[in-house]
Amino acid sequence: MLRIASVNVNGIRAAHKRGFADWLAARDCDVVALQEVRAPIESLPENAFGDRHVVYEPGQIPGRNGVAVLTRQRPVAVRTWDADVLVRAPGEDHLHTEPAPDRIPLARGLAAHAHEGRYVEVDLAEAPVTVASLYLPKGGLPAHLQKPGRMREAPDGGAKYARKQRFMAAFARHLTRSRRAAAADGREFLLMGDLNVAHTRQDVAAWRRSQQAEGFLPEERAWIDGLISPRSLVDVVRSLHPDADGPYSWWSWLGQAFAKDSGWRIDYHLATPRLARTAVRAEVDRDHRGVRLSDHAPVVVDYDL
Structure with missing residues (x-):
């Protein structure tokens, strides 16, 4: 059995204050993909990743993004988008990064994001599986849906929306390449992370009023449609919970969203x-x-390999 989790920690330092280290030890996962680590390497908490090997791609934007994969054994291979990574074994405390041993040829459109700390993939030693951790941009609304006075942020003319659309198009090309490369190497492929898109009505509690909200726009949902199929990639949680609302993995800190499971x-x-x-x-x-x-909350799946 291989227990694998994906967690957007929204800042590893804040998550540690809330008990991340205790969760990591208690949950006993074999592999953990992290997003929004959001810490320079020199500012990582003591024993930030427990007794795990870590591959951490911090990116070059201070206090933003950052993705990692934690494993019990040192990965067989590490790949990033032309970025340096921290590769550290349990008990080590060095702070230096190094070029990823295998740089991924960038799909068209990804060069603008290669420095942002949004993607890392590793080949597991524990099983013939390539595991990737992704933090996809949150995005925004297209210009025609931006209404001053009804937005928390100032209207931007659809700039963040357009940027997310470009990223999604480029990443879809990359994902096809990585999946096929894993297959050619005799490996299965697993993409985990915060995609900042809810796919169906079952994935948003208040779906009726969210139809014109970023993360649930028709074109974003169609993008998920294009990623999954019985022959390419399967939404594992949905396949195990086909009729459930949720299970949700993100709740606003505001109001009673968490208490009401909205x-x-x-x-x-x-x-x-x-x-x-x-x-x-x-x-x-x-x-x-x-x-x-x-x-966010950890999404934990047991794979009976």
């Missing part, structure tokens, strides 16, 4: 079909001993 499912495990068929259990850890680790 959330969004935007954190995914997308697996190649053969790997997806081995999934036997999928859970969302809404809190750990009564404390929320982040505005």
Whole structure:
């Protein structure tokens, strides 16, 4: 059995204050993909990643983004988008990064994002699986939906929306390449992370009033449609919970959203079909001993390999 989790920690330092280290030890996952680590390497908490090997791509934007993969054994291979990574074994405390041993040829459109700390992938030693951690841009509304006075941020003419659309188009090309490369190497492929898109009505509690909200726009949902199919990638959590609302993985800190379970499912495990068929259990850890680790919750799947 391989227990694999995806967690947007929304800042590793804040998550540690809320009990991330205790959750990591108690949940006993074999692999953990992290997003929004949001810490320079020299500012990582002591024992930030527990007794795991870590590959951390911090990016070059201070206090933003940052993705990592934690494993029990040192990965066989590490790949990023032309960025340096921290590769560290349990008990080590060095702070230097190094070029990823295998730079990924960038798909058209990704060069503008290569420095942002949004993607890293590793080949596991534990099983013939390539695991990737992704933090996709949150985006914004297209210009015609931006209404001053009804937005928390100032209207930007659709700039953030357009940027997210470009990223999604480029990433879809990259994802096809990585999935096929894994297959050519005899490996299954698993993409995890915060995709900042809810796919269906089951994935947003208040879906009726969210139809013109970023993250649930028709073109964003159609993008998810294009990623998944019985022959390419499978939404593992949905396959195990086909009729459920949720299970949601993100709730606003505001109001009673968490208490009322008025959330969004935007954190995914997308697996190649053969790997997806081995999934036997999928859970969302809404809190750990009564404390929320982040505005996101860990999405944990057991794969019976």
